[in-house]
Amino acid sequence: MTVGDWSTLLSGIIYGSECSSMESTQDNGNLANVRHIILVMSGKGGVGKSTLSTQIALALRHAGKRVGILDVDLCGPSIPRMLNAVGKEVHQCDSGWVPVYVDQEKTISLMSIGFLLDGQDDAVVWRGPKKNAMINQFINDVAWGELDFLIVDTPPGTSDEHISTVQALRPFKPMGAVMVTTPQAVAVGDVRRELTFCKKTGLAVIGIVENMSGFVCPYCSECSNIFSKGGGEELAKYAGVPFLGCVPIDPLLSKSAEEGKDFIQEFPNSAAYPALTSIAKLILEKAALTI
Amino acid sequence: MCIDSVYFVADCPGTSSSEAGKGTACQGCPNQSICASGANSAPDPAIEEVKEKLSTVKHKLLVLSGKGGVGKSTFSAQLAYGLAEDEDKQIALLDVDLCGPSIPKMMGLENEQVHHSGSGWSPVYVEDNLAVMSIGFLINSPDDAIIWRGPKKNGMIKQFLRDVDWGEVDYLIVDTPPGTSDEHLSVVQYLSTACIDGAVIITTPQEVSLQDVRKEINFCRKVNVPIIGIVENMSGFICPKCKNKSQIFPPTTGGSEKMCNDLGIPLLGSIPLDEAIGRTCDSGKSFLTNVPDSPAVFSYRKIIQRIQEFCDQKNR
Numbered sequence: 356m357t358v359g360d361w362s363t364l365l366s367g368i369i370y371g372s373e374c375s376s377m378e379s380t381q382d383n384g385n386l387a388n389v390r391h392i393i394l395v396m397s398g399k400g401g402v403g404k405s406t407l408s409t410q411i412a413l414a415l416r417h418a419g420k421r422v423g424i425l426d427v428d429l430c431g432p433s434i435p436r437m438l439n440a441v442g443k444e445v446h447q448c449d450s451g452w453v454p455v456y457v458d459q460e461k462t463i464s465l466m467s468i469g470f471l472l473d474g475q476d477d478a479v480v481w482r483g484p485k486k487n488a489m490i491n492q493f494i495n496d497v498a499w500g501e502l503d504f505l506i507v508d509t510p511p512g513t514s515d516e517h518i519s520t521v522q523a524l525r526p527f528k529p530m531g532a533v534m535v536t537t538p539q540a541v542a543v544g545d546v547r548r549e550l551t552f553c554k555k556t557g558l559a560v561i562g563i564v565e566n567m568s569g570f571v572c573p574y575c576s577e578c579s580n581i582f583s584k585g586g587g588e589e590l591a592k593y594a595g596v597p598f599l600g601c602v603p604i605d606p607l608l609s610k611s612a613e614e615g616k617d618f619i620q621e622f623p624n625s626a627a628y629p630a631l632t633s634i635a636k637l638i639l640e641k642a643a644l645t646i
Numbered sequence: 647m648c649i650d651s652v653y654f655v656a657d658c659p660g661t662s663s664s665e666a667g668k669g670t671a672c673q674g675c676p677n678q679s680i681c682a683s684g685a686n687s688a689p690d691p692a693i694e695e696v697k698e699k700l701s702t703v704k705h706k707l708l709v710l711s712g713k714g715g716v717g718k719s720t721f722s723a724q725l726a727y728g729l730a731e732d733e734d735k736q737i738a739l740l741d742v743d744l745c746g747p748s749i750p751k752m753m754g755l756e757n758e759q760v761h762h763s764g765s766g767w768s769p770v771y772v773e774d775n776l777a778v779m780s781i782g783f784l785i786n787s788p789d790d791a792i793i794w795r796g797p798k799k800n801g802m803i804k805q806f807l808r809d810v811d812w813g814e815v816d817y818l819i820v821d822t823p824p825g826t827s828d829e830h831l832s833v834v835q836y837l838s839t840a841c842i843d844g845a846v847i848i849t850t851p852q853e854v855s856l857q858d859v860r861k862e863i864n865f866c867r868k869v870n871v872p873i874i875g876i877v878e879n880m881s882g883f884i885c886p887k888c889k890n891k892s893q894i895f896p897p898t899t900g901g902s903e904k905m906c907n908d909l910g911i912p913l914l915g916s917i918p919l920d921e922a923i924g925r926t927c928d929s930g931k932s933f934l935t936n937v938p939d940s941p942a943v944f945s946y947r948k949i950i951q952r953i954q955e956f957c958d959q960k961n962r
Contacts, residue, residue: 398746398791400714400824401850430825431712431858478712478826478861480868483796486827488674511714511824512745513791514799540928541719544788545746551791575888582924604894613853613898 385451386494388501389423391642392529393561394520396553398545400511402537403566403602405433406612407634408508411533413619414635416462420503423454425493426467427520428510429479429486435469439615445470451496466497483515490516494523504642511545513552521556530645531559533599533638537567538586546587550594561641562597563587564634570604571626599637602630690835696807697840699766703738703815705957706837708845708871712858714824716850717879717917719748720927722821725846726753727932728950730776735816738769740806741780742833743823744792744799750782754930758783766811779810796828803832817957824858826865834869843957844874846914849905851881851897856905863909874956875912877949878902883919884941894919915949917942 386392395408405428412422426434435441435455443455445466454464468479468489481489499505507524510516521529532553536546546563553560565587570579581604591598602608605627611618622628666672667682675681700706709722719741726739741749750756753772760783761768769777781792781802794802812818823829834842845866849859859876866873878901882891899905906913920942926933934943 400716400746401855402715405854430827430861431714433854433858436854436857475857476860476864478865478868480826480831480865482828482831485675487795513793514745515795515828518793518795537715539924541748541751541924542715544751545748547789548745548791551789552793555791555793570883570892570894572885572888572890573892574890575885577885577887579883579886579921581883581894581919581921583928606892606894606896609852609895610898613896 384495385498386505386524386527389499389505389527390503391645392505392507392524392527393638394507394509394524394529394532394558395535396509396517396532396549397511397535397542398513398547398549398552399536399542402511402535402542404511404535405437405508406608407533407535407564407566407602407631408506409434409437409612410608410618410631411635411638412463412504412506413617414632415504415639416458417619418635418639420639421462421501423464423499423502423505424466425497425505425507426465426469427490427493427507427516429468429481429489429516431510432467432469433612434465434467434508437612437615438463438465440465441469441475441615443470448498450498452498454497454499464499464502466493486515487519490519491523494520513549517552518556521558529558530642531561533561533634534563534596535566536563536587536590537582538565538580539583540586542582543586543590546590547594550590550596560594560596561638562599563591563594564599565601567604568601573606597637599634600630602627602634692804692808693836693839696804696836699808699810700812700818700837700840703812703818703840705816705843705960706818706820706840707843707874707953707957708820708822708833709848710822710830710845710862710866711824711848711855712826712860712862712865713849713855716824716848716855718824718848719743719752719821720923721846721848721877721879721917722819723749723752723927724933724946725950725953726776726778726819728934728946729817729819729954730773731934733775735775736814737776738812738815738818739776739778740810740818740820741778741782742803742806742820742829744781744794744802744829746823747780747782748927749778749780749821751930752927753778755780755783756788756930760784763811766809767805768811777812777815779806799828800832803829804836807833807836826861830865831869834871842871843960844872846874846877846953848877848879849902850879850895851893851901852895853897853899855895856899856902859902860905860909863911873911874953875914876902876906877914878916880919881916886921891918912952914952915945917945917949
């Protein structure tokens with residue numbers, strides 16, 4: 356599809372520039388059979404939101420759950436590469452867009468703007484209102500079918516994408532947000548603001564993950580705290596929200612994200628494995644309580 | 647809030663074009679009816695006001711990246727500190743990352759407030775020759791979130807460019823948030839007649855970052871902003887104990903060197919990871935003068951010199 360094609364698709368939707376009055380009125384739309392919706396957020400960019408979204412999804416899949424991932428990062432969609440789905444196409448069906456299935460068993464499905472661009476390097480140069488319309492379409496018009504979890508990966512910040520996503524998801528009562536930070540003060544400061552966003556919009560916080568927390572040298576096993584240490588845990592205490600754990604810097608994890616590999620399956624002995632599986636376990640426990 | 651925000655879509659014919667509001671790309675755009683009525687065909691008067699205000703600024707540089715967390719603000723801060731080491735030069739640093747302003751902390755200016763004067767907003771000074779402006783100076787508490795949609799952000803950026811009283815400045819460095827959206831379009835539009843010298847684009851070595859950076863390069867080409875070059879940040883980590891180098895963000899597709907070769911863009915340099923960078927940024931000090939022996943400082947200084955040379959050539 357070209358950009359022109361889907362701007363035509365978007366026409367007929369009425370929206371204002373300052374408000375988003377697009378709250379879904381249908382009770383049993385495409386998200387009706389989705390049990391739990393989890394947002395992955397951070398005020399800061401490059402802290403590992405997409406990497407964690409992907410790995411949490413894979414870990415939940417290994418626990419026997421059906422998982423969908425919705426990538427609402429419109430200017431920098433990373434998930435298709437991380438799940439080795441670059442170049443796949445989205446098809447239409449009666450109830451909307453069919454997401455891309457990553458595995459043959461169809462246990463992980465994915466929707467991202469990356470699948471709608473002609474060229475991989477095409478820039479999505481859009482102001483807010485167009486982004487909002489796209490997000491509303493992503494939330495209402497993707498035929499997810501039956502899912503145990505829908506993970507929504509967001510861009511950094513507290514602006515259009517976030518306001519629109521939270522507003523459009525409100526009727527479906529999301530379970531909450533997993534907040535990702537790196538340990539240094541500059542990142543923690545931005546995540547503090549994201550917590551305020553959650554408070555103001557009434558979105559529950561499932562907990563905080565401290566990513567890139569220390570690096571163990573593969574040659575001499577010396578641990579270097581490249582981006583400092585402990586900032587995420589301190590923030591969780593300060594804000595009174597659960598701390599989900601520290602994920603260390605692990606070149607195998609970055610490499611898996613680069614090559615679209617299933618880190619959880621391929622590297623069970625690596626440094627980041629226990630942290631990631633324990634985060635997934637905490638999410639499963641929390642989900643079991645909210646049914 | 648409506649008229650001063652000129653919406654810009656992928657194939658937007660431009661608000662002053664005869665096709666405004668009529669092109670295929672205009673369908674679905676919220677400003678279609680405004681454009682079609684011709685009410686928006688006159689350029690925003692603020693563009694000329696910005697040009698007038700910034701006529702005392704010699705060089706205007708943007709620091710961009712499609713990807714977040716690659717070190718845009720860290721680089722902007724060090725570039726400002728580095729250029730300001732020459733006491734004869736006046737440096738201004740403008741932070742247009744409205745939702746995640748990191749510059750106040752990195753420049754040691756947390757809890758500072760902006761003052762209003764007759765001629766506009768006074769920036770906050772780190773040194774006599776280094777002035778800073780950020781939305782961080784306008785909010786009261788570190789917990790305050792700026793939960794704004796595009797048009798409000800655009801209004802703020804307009805004020806930053808039009809109403810800040812920088813005085814005589816040699817270099818204005820504009821630090822941006824990640825992406826190719828409202829903030830970027832507004833900065834480029836408001837500076838369209840004041841002229842941007844060029845953009846420095848920051849990336850990290852892995853493909854997940856490069857794929858977003860290629861989009862940013864296409865953005866620059868689309869809006870005619872010259873690219874000074876690419877900086878590869880977080881390029882390997884040298885263990886302080888055994889001195890072996892690890893690739894934390896492995897360049898699985900050849901890194902920025904290959905990308906620059908493919909796209910014909912200069913690679914200004916690569917900066918290795920160093921624990922001291924994050925530490926000095928968190929404490930609001932110059933990394934260049936506090937850890938002068940770090941290999942990362944050598945890289946920074948070389949890159950800063952190349953940027954100066956680029957600007958000097960433009961002068962002639």
